[in-house]
Amino acid sequence: MFKKKPKELNNERPSLITLTRPSSVIAEQFRTIRTNIQFSMVDNDLQTMIVTSAGPGAGKSTISANLAVTFAMQGKRVLLVDADMRKPTVHKTFRLTNSDGLTTLLTERNISIGDIAHRTPTEGLFVITSGIIPPNPSELLASKRMDQLMKEFEELFDLIIFDMPPVIAVTDAQIMASKVDGTIFVINKGGADKEMVLKSKEFLEMVDANIIGAIFNRVELLGDNYYYYYGEKE
Numbered sequence: 283m284f285k286k287k288p289k290e291l292n293n294e295r296p297s298l299i300t301l302t303r304p305s306s307v308i309a310e311q312f313r314t315i316r317t318n319i320q321f322s323m324v325d326n327d328l329q330t331m332i333v334t335s336a337g338p339g340a341g342k343s344t345i346s347a348n349l350a351v352t353f354a355m356q357g358k359r360v361l362l363v364d365a366d367m368r369k370p371t372v373h374k375t376f377r378l379t380n381s382d383g384l385t386t387l388l389t390e391r392n393i394s395i396g397d398i399a400h401r402t403p404t405e406g407l408f409v410i411t412s413g414i415i416p417p418n419p420s421e422l423l424a425s426k427r428m429d430q431l432m433k434e435f436e437e438l439f440d441l442i443i444f445d446m447p448p449v450i451a452v453t454d455a456q457i458m459a460s461k462v463d464g465t466i467f468v469i470n471k472g473g474a475d476k477e478m479v480l481k482s483k484e485f486l487e488m489v490d491a492n493i494i495g496a497i498f499n500r501v502e503l504l505g506d507n508y509y510y511y512y513g514e515k516e
Contacts, residue, residue, distance in 0.1 A: 297344045297375055300351040301404065312352045315497065319349075322494045323464060329436055330462040331494075332365070334446040334455040336482040340470035341499045343371045346445040349466075354407035358440040361399065363410045365444040365458060367419040370412035372445055376402060383413025387431055388422045395434055408439070419447075423457045432461060449482035459491035467496045 299308045319328065333346040343366070350362040363384060364372035373380040378400050386393050387410070399408045416422060435442045444462065446455040459465045465486060469479060486493055 298347060298351065300348045300355070309348075309352075312348050315349065316352045316356065319464070319466070319494060326463065328463045328494075329440065330432065330442045330444070331464040331466060332444045332446045332455060332458045332462050333466045333468060334459070334482075335448050335468040335470070336450055336475070336478040337448045338369075338451070340448070340468045342448075342468040343375070343445050345466075345468055345497055345499065346443055347372065347375050350407055350409075350443050351404055353441050353443075354404050357406065359406050359408075359438070361408045361410065361435055361439040361442045363435075363442060363444045364412040365423065365454070366447045367412045367415055367422070367454075368447050368452065370415070372409060373411040376400070376409050378409060378411055380411045380413065383411035385413035385416050385422065387413075388425065388427050389416075391427075395431075395438065420453050420457060423454055429461070449485050450478055456485055456489045456491070459486050460489040463492065464494040465491045467493055468499050469496055470499050 299306060300312050303309055319331075333342050333349070335342040343364075346362060350360050354360040362372060364370045365384060366372075367385060370380065370383075372378075373383075382393075382398055384398075387395065387398055395410075398413075399410050401407075402409055422428065432442070444458055446458055449455045467482070467486070483493070
């Protein structure tokens with residue numbers, strides 16, 4: 283039903299730290315994030331979520347990919363969707379072609395999810411790349427076709443994670459935040475302006491986004507390169 287698995291992912295892909303160094307401090311932090319996400323939604327079903335940030339360079343795509351891996355390792359059937367149709371990167375992380383993807387599903391009705399979704403070497407993890415960059419990403423994400431696709435995703439997968447563009451840059455994240463069960467906000471230590479972060483939070487709240495938490499990224503620790511800290515919404 284789905285595309286064949288790509289070549290095995292190894293240490294040549296350092297961004298997938300949950301695969302390349304599963305015993306590291308960083309990988310353990312991702313497992314902690316997974317647990318905290320589950321606890322934060324204990325009274326509600328969490329099947330769809332977006333990962334976004336205030337501005338570029340926060341590491342939200344790396345976090346999206348590692349969260350997807352971590353949830354799949356727990357036995358869930360997980361779909362990672364590159365919904366950043368402006369500067370997509372998920373295909374690079376997983377070494378996939380990007381000739382077809384989310385834009386294909388949104389614009390061609392005769393194409394099925396099984397034709398587009400890639401199996402990965404991680405059991406239970408599937409990836410849909412962005413596809414060709416369209417001239418109107420916001421309109422595509424706001425379309426009825428996107429709503430229909432999300433229902434189809436939910437029938438096939440336990441968890442769907444959408445990697446989104448930064449909130450400040452475009453409206454894409456706001457659009458999807460209004461559709462999903464939860465929003466994860468990534469803050470880059472030393473690279474995030476406080477006013478920009480607060481403005482982004484305001485934009486998300488305008489669409490009634492369920493901000494379930496924030497990840498404070500790129501905090502240095504002795505003995506390892508970086509770790510990811512998950513903080514509950516105040």
